[in-house]
Amino acid sequence: MALRAALRQKCGLIGILSQPSSSGSHSRVSAVLVSQMRNNATSPKIKVDFNQSTGVAVLSMQSPPVNSLSLDFLTELCISVEKLEMDRACRGLIITSSLPKVFSAGLDILEMYGKSPERCGEFWRAVQEMWLKMYSSNMVTIAAINGSSPAGGCLLSLTCDYRIMSDNPRYSIGLNETLLGIVAPFGTDKNIIKNTHTCSN
Numbered sequence: 358m359a360l361r362a363a364l365r366q367k368c369g370l371i372g373i374l375s376q377p378s379s380s381g382s383h384s385r386v387s388a389v390l391v392s393q394m395r396n397n398a399t400s401p402k403i404k405v406d407f408n409q410s411t412g413v414a415v416l417s418m419q420s421p422p423v424n425s426l427s428l429d430f431l432t433e434l435c436i437s438v439e440k441l442e443m444d445r446a447c448r449g450l451i452i453t454s455s456l457p458k459v460f461s462a463g464l465d466i467l468e469m470y471g472k473s474p475e476r477c478g479e480f481w482r483a484v485q486e487m488w489l490k491m492y493s494s495n496m497v498t499i500a501a502i503n504g505s506s507p508a509g510g511c512l513l514s515l516t517c518d519y520r521i522m523s524d525n526p527r528y529s530i531g532l533n534e535t536l537l538g539i540v541a542p543f544g545t546d547k548n549i550i551k552n553t554h555t556c557s558n
């Protein structure tokens with residue numbers, strides 16, 4: 358109830374969590390992001406349903422088995438958010454998972470092992486772009502955390518204005534990445550590359 362009141366106060370979004378959605382289209386994507394789009398012949402990792410009448414989009418992460426944040430996933434996520442951002446009709450965004458039990462397992466561990474410094478740099482830049490884009494979004498953003506959400510999954514939810522988590526003791530959330538010996542690099546390219554060596558050795 359507190360959340361609904363806050364939303365009502367912030368931008369007049371009423372009852373968004375309970376209303377059905379219908380698909381809408383978003384046409385413009387920045388040339389930069391399009392050029393970043395890789396050969397992604399697999400099925401989309403992100404599904405967006407935009408409800409024109411409420412102005413709220415639901416972005417569902419659908420990348421089995423655990424919605425891990427790979428470079429491809431992050432790129433697709435950023436493109437989806439940017440498309441919504443450019444649509445003036447879209448005022449609210451709910452991020453959730455279409456997988457059972459897992460919101461997001463965080464950064465894709467396979468992106469941090471045995472990769473070239475260049476690839477690692479690209480990956481960490483994508484991580485940074487994701488959280489900056491989300492954190493600075495003009496939309497009201499809500500993470501509907503319907504499963505476990507460790508480390509980078511927790512980071513993703515922290516970039517949102519609001520978080521709602523399923524009341525299930527089997528779901529965990531938190532910044533546990535240091536248990537894996539992972540420390541997020543600083544924001545400069547030099548430090549990204551430096552940390553990259555640490556990650557892949």
Ligand SMILES: CCCCC/C=C\C/C=C\CC/C=C/CC(=O)SCCNC(=O)CCNC(=O)[C@H](O)C(C)(C)COP(=O)(O)OP(=O)(O)OC[C@H]1O[C@@H](n2cnc3c(N)ncnc32)[C@H](O)[C@@H]1OP(=O)(O)O
Nearest residue numbers: 422423425462463464465466485505507508509512534541
């Ligand atoms: C550049 C500037 C940056 C600025 C940043 C700003 C601020 C910094 C703040 C925070 C930094 C955040 C950093 C995050 C680092 C990370 O995210 S590292 C990843 C940490 N994640 C984990 O440790 C999660 C580990 N996984 C689990 O706990 C469980 O898998 C689960 C999510 C709870 C699900 O359990 P479940 O039993 O359902 O599934 P399984 O365990 O059987 O897994 C299925 C399948 O998925 C694979 N897998 C799981 N997690 C990952 C992953 N993270 N990456 C890749 N693959 C993963 C798992 O290995 C299984 O594979 P299979 O054996 O082949 O089936």
